[in-house]
Amino acid sequence: MPLGPRPDSQAPKAPSWVGFVSSLLVLGGVFFFINSACSRGGSEHCVASTVPRAGASIAIVTPLDGAIISGPSSQSKVPVPVTFSASGVGVAAASHCEDGTGHFRLKIEPVSRPDCGPPREVEFRELTDGNLEITLLLAPGAYTLTAQLTNSESQPFVGLVAVTHITVVGEQSAAGSPACP
Numbered sequence: 001m002p003l004g005p006r007p008d009s010q011a012p013k014a015p016s017w018v019g020f021v022s023s024l025l026v027l028g029g030v031f032f033f034i035n036s037a038c039s040r041g042g043s044e045h046c047v048a049s050t051v052p053r054a055g056a057s058i059a060i061v062t063p064l065d066g067a068i069i070s071g072p073s074s075q076s077k078v079p080v081p082v083t084f085s086a087s088g089v090g091v092a093a094a095s096h097c098e099d100g101t102g103h104f105r106l107k108i109e110p111v112s113r114p115d116c117g118p119p120r121e122v123e124f125r126e127l128t129d130g131n132l133e134i135t136l137l138l139a140p141g142a143y144t145l146t147a148q149l150t151n152s153e154s155q156p157f158v159g160l161v162a163v164t165h166i167t168v169v170g171e172q173s174a175a176g177s178p179a180c181p
Helices: 016-040
Strands: 057-062 067-071 078-087 101-110 123-126 133-138 141-150 156-170
Touching: 057 141, 057 156, 067 078, 078 141, 078 156, 101 133
Parallel strands: 067 156
Antiparallel strands: 057 078, 078 133, 101 123, 101 141, 141 156
């Protein structure tokens, strides 16, 4: 018999069930890896639920709805501290993946006025570090602030929204109507 590899026709064949079992083992290992990563709370492949527990709520604590916030006339923008609270849900960094836990997203929407020309763009701020407060620098004008709690993939929790309306004025516009944002 000659030395060297055998021709394919002489190679032993594995039974067909060996390939099937091998495929099942690989798929099972992939499922186990993804599932265990999510339960550990630290994988980018983890997506926590966006359905809050019954009775969960969030709030914008400050500024109060209808607040008029004034700042020094030497600045074109006024510092506006915003604080949040959450009940029945956890607040953590965006990298934390756990059902019932999320981070805040704030939508800052200037209220358009007919005498101010085209409206300014809406801004979003993600508090990805899990903080419950942020300081905004806003130009004088009226704003609607909308807070949402979002999961580790920035998907909003169902029904957890808080809204407040504020007016920011500089000292020079405090006596009249607010300036255009």
